[in-house]
Amino acid sequence: MSGATLETGERTRLLVGGVLVVVAIAVLSTTVFDLPVADILTVGFVERLLQAASPIALAAIGGLYAEKSGVFNIGLEGFMIFGAVTAASVTFLLGGEGPNQADLWVGILGATVVCTLFAFAFAVLLVRYQANQIVAGLAVWFVGLGFGPFLAVLLWGNRNSPGLTSMNDLTVPVLSELPVVGPLLFDTSPLVWLAALVAVAAWVVLFRTKYGYWIQAAGENPEALDTAGIDVARVRYAAVVFSGAMAGLGGAVLMAHAGSFTGTGDTMVNGRGWIAIVAYLFGNYNPIGAAAAALLFGGLDMLQIQFQTAGIELPNRLVNLFPYVAVVVVLTVWGSTRMPSAVGEHYESEE
Amino acid sequence: MTGTTQPPAVRMEGITKRFGDVVANDAVDFTLERGSVHALLGENGSGKTTLMSVLYGLYEKDDGDVFVDGERRAFDSPRDAMDAGIGMIHQHFQLVEPMTVLQNVILGHEPTDGGLVDESSARERVVDICRRYDFDVDRYLDTPVRDLDLGARQRVEIVKSLYRGADVLVFDEPTAVLTPQEVDRLVDVMNELTAAGRSLVFITHKLDEALAVADEVTVLRDGEVIGTVDAADTTEQQLARMMVGREVLTERRPRERDPGPPRLVAEGLHVDGDRSREQVTDVDLTVHEGEILGLAGVQGNGQTELVEAITGQRSVSAGRIRFDGEDITGTSRRRRIRAGIAYVPEDRQTEGLVQEYDLVRNALLGNQTVGQFVTRRFVDWPAVRDHAEAIVTEYDVQPPTPDARAGSLSGGNQQKFIVGREIEHDPDVMVAAHPTRGVDIGSIEFIHDRLVALRETGLAVLLVSSKLEEIRALSDRIAVMYEGEFIDVVDPDDVTDEDLGLLMAGRRLDAESRAGSETDAAEDEVES
């Protein structure tokens, strides 16, 4: 296999470990609380898990590309907010309060385009003007938290959009009739499929195409790439713009599943951008791994909900912390991730 | 000016390159004839790398012209240079460590098939090149570069340039990190290359190599060309004189007094390397007072790990280390520094100096517990500054100010500062790893003098070097390391260079000892 997929064994162990943790917790708690596993691990649970994981996976894949190319984009949360609010805005502008599915799709597309543009401006600051990546990323978050809801206020006089429409499930005739697999795969949101597709495509591009090689080289040893005659800045621009576009898409997907934009408090994105960063680190910079990690976090979150539904009395505020604690524990027990060595370093080729 | 019918492969005229106030190249003329090797000599900071970087499109020249194959060219980027058939093997390798050898070789020039990288056709081409020039690179094409040793990495760099169709190859100090055997192989490679019509620039500090390999030699000093001579018509002495303006000799420095009692002793030492593979196996070592013990060996045979174990930067899996009879096996690096073990590290860039610090702050590095500079954890900066000034003056560090940023110094000057700092540390034991690597001849002599002086004052010195003449010139005894073990400890007067070469290749001297015989040592270096 490709030697560029770093420490494959370690990564696999990490993910397998994570999945084992989830399953173990599920099984353990069902026995402790004397509940049938079937009540917890329902088809609906998996369905929600997939939907919850999609936006995180998309943003994570974007962030992964940026970081692989040597740029730490911790502004994913901000881009997701922009993605969600622009998707809602465009959908609304097209279809008013009763938009149809086509409007929603255009909204998602519009959000991706707008975030691509924002990401380009961000990339110019990072790559050309050598902005500090951590501060600039935090700034994008602040800007998103500020201007995202502000845009909503301008448009709707309220930080929350009116109810728009949510993405309909894509039902494949016949196949959707299959037990378990049917409703999960063939009667689900097309955006879940989109996310899966993006994950696979991102993996292929990163590890099987020359652009992927360049991205990896830009993040590990930009000078080597430069001396190979490839413009490091352009590679990084592309990766950062892609990361913004994917995070924006992730936000749009979140909005499309919810059917409206919520801009109060930490907005509807509510930390998913941060989880996305954790997801790709957890997936050890592998798009598939990142998607799997997103599933893991989606799973933990939904599991927690299943527990509540099943009537397990737990202090909810503490239970909600479970994914965060799990991240710390798993990182500690299953070892470290290795950042690309040139992350955060500006590269200027001598001209 | 040239009488050949063919235009020269490269012709550079009046090249000037400034960095701020520094004139790195001052109206330099340089001609590389087709199918020849042209050596570029000069002290540290004389502008060799800069000149070649201009050729390679890395630096934009301030003035002058570059002609390739008689055509006037201006390269904005390495890509342009590469397209014109110019390749450069850098002093610091330009490899992406986690990527495989194959991926590194084809980086930027990937053949594709339906959008995907066509690794199999790339592999064919690379294997082809390896066969043609007899490289072993094809044997580890799928190994990540980070698992390769320096010699192998260098060959990857060469293959990379050839893969890109380089016609002109610039080697920037390629031998600095190589063992004698590897140097021999490199020389073979260079001969193959010129035989195939390639033209080579060979930057080195080693006069004998320059004379052995090159057809022509150009000497730079302070950014200016001192002269270009035919290798056949010149001598080492003459070149040395051109470089430094005086004669330099490396001659044997036997000790003037008998060695005293053992100071540094290692018994049955086992040390693991980075990938938790045992790199040092059952080594016994004794360095006496007033003695220089030379540690020779092909790089990657455990010298680094042994030195790190002795200096306290790496833990020992078995065995004892004693210093003046006291067991120091488990003690921290800091305690050993305090006990008087000074260390000139192998890697001056990342270990020996903090690049972003000025020399004042670098002077405190390793001296954080020295009472002269520190009282109860508070640093006496004026005292440190005086100390730095003293080192700079005494060891002729350029520029002669302690306020210079370490990273702005040329490699040789960095090394001089480190050596100075470690010697001024007033140690009892000096561990010096490659103390003159990349250092110009004048400074080499100076550093050698210092090491010898240390010995004469009764220090125990452990010298690690890949330069045989250095080992031979300074050592009172030579230990040869091979695959983590001491294969032999010999008296420098009793062995020839060939003998040492054989030992380093793993042949014991009592076996058949024919100098220059084929060795299989190189085959093992990949895995280390």
Add this chain to the structure above:
Amino acid sequence: LGGDGDGNGTGDGNGSGGGGGETTGVAIVSSPAGFDDNAFNDLALEGLNTAAEEYDIEINQVEETEQAQYQSTQANLAQSGDYDLIVLVSYNHTEALTQNAADYSDQNWMLINDYVDEPNVAGYSWANHQMSYLAGVLGGTLTTEELSGGGGSTTPDDAQIGFVGGVDGSLINAFERAYVAGAEWVNSDVQVNVGYIGNYTDTSTAADIASSQYDDGADIVYHAAAAAGRGVFEAAQENDRLAIGVDADQSVTLSDFQDVIVGSAVKYINEGTREVAAAAAEGNFESVAGQNTLGLEDEAVDCVIGQAYEGQLPDVALQNLEDAKSGITNGDISVPCTASGCN
């Protein structure tokens, strides 16, 4: 600084109030959730706006989402002397007001959902527990009734409903406990799924929790999650089930979800703020000062039927609601928890 707002009438000099010295200045400071919550911040503001239609009132809407700043925000407003009344939304203001009500004894304050024992403070609380109890009665009744009028339906054969709360704390726990009690009053076998989001903004998680409950067999889900509650309605539409809104008649405020909102537990916060603003404008703040807990008796809370379900619900549901109301008012029914939460 100028005269520390000596009651009403002296709101002079500041900019716009051209029409005589009669303009009543009212400031409203949000809770940490901020305005646009479709819940009590917005409702409180709405009441002021209603009052402004009747009286010459100028409203300054101040959003401050950091609790630690309330002390200085309140003090700054009081110091300015421009306001005859300062409305503070939510008990997050209580600690700061304890200090400021005494420090600015000439300033009139209205504190929503809590009370500070000073003559210049009007504390208003609404009986969340009572309206939630009624929501429970509605849910508990309908879960065993055949109902498929609008967008959702029930499964009459099993009695199961759900509750989605915002933050798991005593405030929302009171909603939950009363809701469960109301449902059990109707049907002691009823099963209630309970889930908490952890905040008041994450619509997606709200929808996930509700879906999980619908999956598990719940027919009707009541939410107490402010803006995030919209997710519950989304889930109801998605799963063809029903939901009960909170605070306002959400079948009106979120009319897109009319088809699934069978009813809403409402409290007329707007009535309270309107009343106090009017009192301030008329110069008799004393009439509203003190601790006011508004419940069923005051017709300040209720459970109303959703727009699309008016006249559609089985009589038994309406009957049960009526019975519960009178039971609560005459003391036959004791609702767990109080307006201030559970202990």
Add this chain to the structure above:
Amino acid sequence: MTVLERLALAAASTVLALCIGLVVVAAAGYDPVAFLANVFEGSFGDASATARTLKFTTVLVLTGVAVAIAFRAGVFNIGVQGQFVVGGFVTVVTILWLAPMLPASPAAGVVLMVLGTFAAVVAAGLYAALPGVLKAYAGANEIITTIMLNFVATGVVGYLVEGPFRGEGNRAPNTARLPEYVSLPRVVFENPDFSVVGFAVALLVVALVAVLMVRTTVGYDMVTSGYQQAAATYSGVDAKRTIVTTMTLSGMVAGVAGAVFAIMIQGYYSDPAGIGTYGFDAIAVSLLAANNPLGVVPASLLFGGLDSAGSYISINSDVPVQLIDGIVGLVVLFVAAPELFRMAARRTGLGGEER
């Protein structure tokens, strides 16, 4: 970068962000001139505004220094917010617990504040040491673990404030209030939630940290590790221990920040979900200051001023507060990119030397 350049950078970033903000303000139909006037009045317009600015500055200085310590040593402590929360909570709990044991008097107040702060320093130091240990001895990336531990701190303290530590009879999820005599004296400024003493404490911490970093070997070891780990190891620095030391020190300062916030500003503790993001803002502060403890002071003043203007504007104007948040975000964004202004300066011939 020289001090002068840094100041110019801060000024240019603010001006540019404000300009963009003004355009947005105008485009959204508000009065930009009035808005600008409000920004100045709200930050330094009068004694009360100045006090409010200094209040924010005080906390930002402390959290900023906490970040600076870690970043200087090459450890990315993104968890200052969490450590700040832990510190503040522990301060309140400690004081409330000890208060009944002492007679109510100003002297007891001082003792309690010192003990409370000490407890905060210990607790926050330990809370920061945890990711330090995990990084040093288990290789767990501290950026992730500290972000996660922020969530954990907020959640757990939120739970404790809501439940076990809720003050008696409190409707709101708040702890009980600190006794009246446990408060910093009001000198110079009258504001109830700002005391010059708190600001002085912040400056004292800055001075101590500056001396530690520049004058002591502990500081030298930390900074050297930050620049070049291999060199530090070579010089006898124990890399793992230094990571833990760094995180602990950073957390300790964050603990002081938490204590000052709890004692000076709030006087009790509330759900941290509603407490300002001082620990995140501190990252921008620290980077604007090039992670130099002394530079943190003016950098905090800038951000404190903007925060203060935000509070003022939310009271005195109709412009939605989100806009101010957005503008602060823009300031941070531009602060992150000094090169932008350097290039602009070069292009316009205003100076800025070639690098």
